[in-house]
Amino acid sequence: xxxxxxxxxxxxxxxxxxxxxxxxxxxxxxxxxxxxxxxxxxxxxxxxxxxxxxxxxxxxxxxxxxxxxxxxxxxxxxxxxxxxxxxxxxxxxxxxxxxxxxxxxxxxxx
Numbered sequence: 001x002x003x004x005x006x007x008x009x010x011x012x013x014x015x016x017x018x019x020x021x022x023x024x025x026x027x028x029x030x031x032x033x034x035x036x037x038x039x040x041x042x043x044x045x046x047x048x049x050x051x052x053x054x055x056x057x058x059x060x061x062x063x064x065x066x067x068x069x070x071x072x073x074x075x076x077x078x079x080x081x082x083x084x085x086x087x088x089x090x091x092x093x094x095x096x097x098x099x100x101x102x103x104x105x106x107x108x109x110x
Contacts, residue, residue: 013054014063015093016044021064021082022090028069028077029055055080063089 020035021027027035032055033046058064064080071077082090 011093011097013046013050014058015090015097017051017054017058017080018063018082018086018090018093021080022087026079026081028071028079030071030077032080 016036017032020032020039024031024035029048029051033051036044036046055064055066059066059080062083063086065083066078066080069077069079
């Protein structure tokens with residue numbers, strides 16, 4: 001049975017965020033959005049209404065954590081990073097969605 005369209009998109013967005021954090025390390029929301037846009041060659045532009053609910057959902061599931069810090073332009077920003085089990089989650093979600101896991105990344109998220 002095929003999952004509803006919204007669920008597929010949500011799962012894909014979750015994996016994109018997880019892979020971005022796996023490759024780049026801790027980033028604030030704007031940094032995640034910029035990296036996704038860069039890697040997708042401007043095909044994916046994540047707005048706040050899409051990205052921040054996904055970050056909250058991933059944090060509630062225990063896959064990422066957040067802490068407040070100071071950004072490059074000296075502003076307060078919430079930084080997100082993978083939890084200890086995060087790399088395994090990236091592999092598992094990759095397998096579920098039929099994409100490349102951590103060990104066989106093609107480099108585009110690095």
